Amino acid sequence: MPRILMTGASGGIGTRLRKLLPPIYPDLLLSDIREPKDLGPKEQFKAADLSDLAQVEALCEGVDGILHFGGYSVEGPWDDILQANIIGGYNLFEAAYRKGVKRVVFASSNHVVGFYPRHHKIGTDVTVRPDGRYGVSKVFGEAVGSLYADKHGLKVTCIRIGNCDERPLDHRRIAMWLKPEDLVQLCQIGLEHPDIHFEVFYGVSLNERAWWDNHRAYAFGYRPTGRSEDHVAHAMAEQAKLKPDPIGDHYQGGAFCSNEFDGDASRIIDWNKR
Template identity: 40%
Template sequence: MRVLITGAAGGVATLLRPRLRRPDRVLRLLDITAPEPEGTDEVLTGSVTDAGVMAEACRDVDAVIHLGGHSRENSWAETLDVNINGSQVVLDAAQRAGVSRVVLASSNHAVGFRRVTEALPADSTPRPDTFYGVSKAAIEALGSLYHSRFGMDVICVRIGSCFERPPGVRGLSTWLSPDDAGRLFEACLTCPSPGYRVVWGVSANTRRIYSLAEAEALGYRPLDDAEKFAAEITDPAPTGDAARYVGGPFTTTPLGEPN
């Protein structure tokens, strides 16, 4: 099995790569900066916005994990070009190459203006909090289109906060541990005939506000809990809109400014 990972030099991909390697699997790594390969890894350098690069990257590929793009807020022009147009280029190249499954990195910011509740469903309709959040809502819509038009299996993972440790108080609810990220993306790659799905990418956190039911239906079994880091986190709890909405402080930061 050959799996293409876009944005392979980025933070999430760097955590995922060692957790997705298997004796019978080749990881093809694509980024504008070449990541360091291991074992049977294949490395390509280029942008997800380049149709020629993506056509070559998708050749002889069984599945795509699309992590490429700006990972935080940016100008509208950059967000549109890289995150939205780039994702369409990825999906189009995958479809033309006959790739049957694409896993798209979405984000909690696609629904950042949803109220904080217990077990927020993974397929809640978009209420983005930033241009970045708009791009993730658009990616989900593109995934739905390519599934409906072409029958591709497409899974959109609304990632919370995927780091080695939860980033602050908000991260105690949004954290996706690196090991659980590996478990989740493995489930996305191996679940039989998922069709089109939207799932939350979070661990089994005590303070979790997101539903795990949709991801568990794919076979995901999270084992980690951000609560083990709670005593080490000393930043103040969010207040006002930052506490009221899923997007936290991203609901109040200026649009289009890197954060």
């Protein structure tokens, strides 16, 4: 039975995965900087600060695979993102290598390509266009994962997560919604598929309006069951409550693009096709 470490256990996605993973991976070690408030009596938990390499090494002792959902999960000050996502991301891969962990699934983000227009359908082979410091940190994480796969032989899967929730809550999330059970399926591929070396998948369900070509995930057996179209009425009702955002409404990254924006929109690709 493989021992799996999941970081970020107290976060939004981690909380959902804690309910879905145990039947598949009974030997699941949870970690975060703080213990989840609703930690169950049968759940294994060990607190760790990702910016402390010694603590991360201790976490990785005896582990077969890692689901790395830890770190700073929104846009924020550089110093916070630097410690949690840049230093923390490096520490995670370095600790995995030192302790002989064979597989890492890295929670990347749609925000690595946030400045692509919504009418562009893109694959994982496009130039990254991060929409903020958070997006930059996820670009870094993917690059470190690629390095450790090529140089040290780790099997690394990066999942560019759209929006993982019970249902999409606005127009943007109709395109990028990821049903939690579909995320579990992607995690299983990363932890178990024999042909993984270094892969980047989009974390998105079977949405007709999706902006992303996810053929690599399908080639590895991904078969999502969620459909955002089943929730369109609710999502559009929520969208009607939002104020227009001339920058964010045009780009895939949404409000992450308009946050602190003082650039020249006409110089960004396809601005005039909005």
